[in-house]
Amino acid sequence: MLVAALLTVAAYAAAAELRGDHPDSYVVKRGDTLWDISARFLKKPWLWPEIWQANPQIKNPHLIYPGDVISLAYLDRVAVQPGERKESPVNAVPLSEVEPFLKDSRIVSSLDNLPYVVGLEDNRLRASRGQVAYIRGLEGAAPGQRYLVVRAEKRYRMLERAGMCCDLFQSQDLDARGHHGLDDGTLWSNAVFPTGNTEFLGYELITQTTGTVTRGEVAGIQASTLLLDSEGHDVRVGDRLLPVQAQPYDLQFFPHPPKQQAEYGRLTVMAVADGYKFGGTHDVIAISGGAREGIDNGTVFSIWRRGNSVTDRTKDGLDANEDLTLSEHKVRLPDEFAGHAMVFRTFDNVSYALVMSSVKPARVGYELKHPDAPY
Incomplete structure (x- = not known):
């Protein structure tokens, strides 16, 4: 220590x-x-x-x-x-110290096999505590079993760019059913170039509330009844269900450096909790690496704004055009330190980290490095 x-x-x-x-x-x-x-x-x-x-x-x-x-x-x-x-x-860092700032999010590789809300009480558009939701896919569920109601918010993907400094990591917003459409305003950012390989990293699920099964599929009824029994966000048709975990987080976290150093450009901030583009101390960020990169709970990273590549206007002339200057003739500026973050929840390809300290806001696209990185 x-x-x-x-x-x-x-x-x-x-x-x-x-x-x-x-x-x-x-x-x-x-x-x-x-x-x-x-x-x-x-x-x-x-x-x-x-x-x-x-x-x-x-x-x-x-x-x-x-x-x-x-x-x-x-x-x-x-x-x-x-x-x-x-x-x-x-x-080290007890759960009680950081739990108020954590977001109950998780990553799954597929939505297809998860039970889902097929209807709501009184044909409502939305439901909340004290009302019921009707669930498809809970065959055999017994009264008293408890579930999280979750919503697919984002789809994470990686675009590998051969010969360039950094890979691209994309978070794509989804609707309440977990679907994405052509009118979601992200057509340009979702473009996939033929020179790169794309890899699906996972769906992000956000907890809406919890509920208890009060009746299973009986007497020809093809949906189970779920009583929403806690305060939370609204529930909509298309929301998914997951079993309630007795202990979703570690009880304490022991901060330590990464077990291995990732290649530059492979670990970035993919999202900030609550849909923000910037995050500071005690904000939760999603990062583009997980267990397969050797990341575990307690891993500490430093967060960096990637240095720009700029035209040298003194050498190349005051009227030099940034957009028309070839990349090999530009000057790479240093990365800028933003803060430190500690991982508190790890999945195969994506992890969640809590910003422990910051000197400037961390933004989507910022680089994650070893906590001792000097630049």
């Missing part, structure tokens, strides 16, 4: 640079998290597990307790004096 043993573990000390204003010691308090404590003393708080493990007196790098004294005085060496073990250990 904190700083390296400077003499015996020089590699850790070099990587885990202390902040200049650190105190001589710190007493762990109830309510602290490893991320918070690390951020107080380290310039790279995601390095705490490796540094913790560099100290042989620490038996478990995930367990420190209120009352423990962290010494930072002697040659910037971390030492821990155990306190009384009367309380629970301090978490």
Whole structure:
């Protein structure tokens, strides 16, 4: 979590640079998290597990307790004096700290086999808590079974561009049935060039509400009855159902760098929660990578605005035209750092991350890199 043993573990000390204003010691308090404590003393708080493990007196790098004294005085060496073990250990990033900001979204590879809303009480266009929805595809469902009502909001795809700096990642809005049409205003952005290979990444499902089955398909009735029993968003015909998960999120998250560095242009911000184009601290972003790229819960990335390629007007003349200048004659500008994000939910091809800190808004299309990336 904190700083390296400077003499015996020089590699850790070099990587885990202390902040200049650190105190001589710190007493762990109830309510602290490893991320918070690390951020107080380290310039790279995601390095705490490796540094913790560099100290042989620490038996478990995930367990420190209120009352423990962290010494930072002697040659910037971390030492821990155990306190009384009367309380629970301090978490890394507990779910309770971040859950208010998380969006209950998930990724599926297909919509075809999911049960769906085929009708609503009194032929309503929309339904909410206390009303019923009629479900097709719940054959054998028993009264009392609970389900999430979800809506397909986006379809994610990747366009591989050979010979160019970055692949393109596309999020396409869907209607309540999970369908997309030719009149959704995204024809240009959905164009697929014959030189590139496209890959489907998944459908994004947004939770609308929850419900309980009150009656199955009986006596010739071809739809089950679902009582909507919690506050949430409206339910429409075409919404899908998923079983309620007892624990959809990890109870705590241990921040760490990516297990492997992705090729430049392969990990980008594909969407910001609630349909925004920009996101800041405590906003949720969808990123174009998942378990197949070695991403797991707790992975920390830095977020970067990709540097523009501009015409050198001084060298090429003041009247140089940006649009007509060939790419090989343009000047590539540096990427610009925007913030850090931590992954909290991972699927095969897409992950969701929470922006932990930011110096400028993160935007759709921004690059994700190793948290230590210098540029």
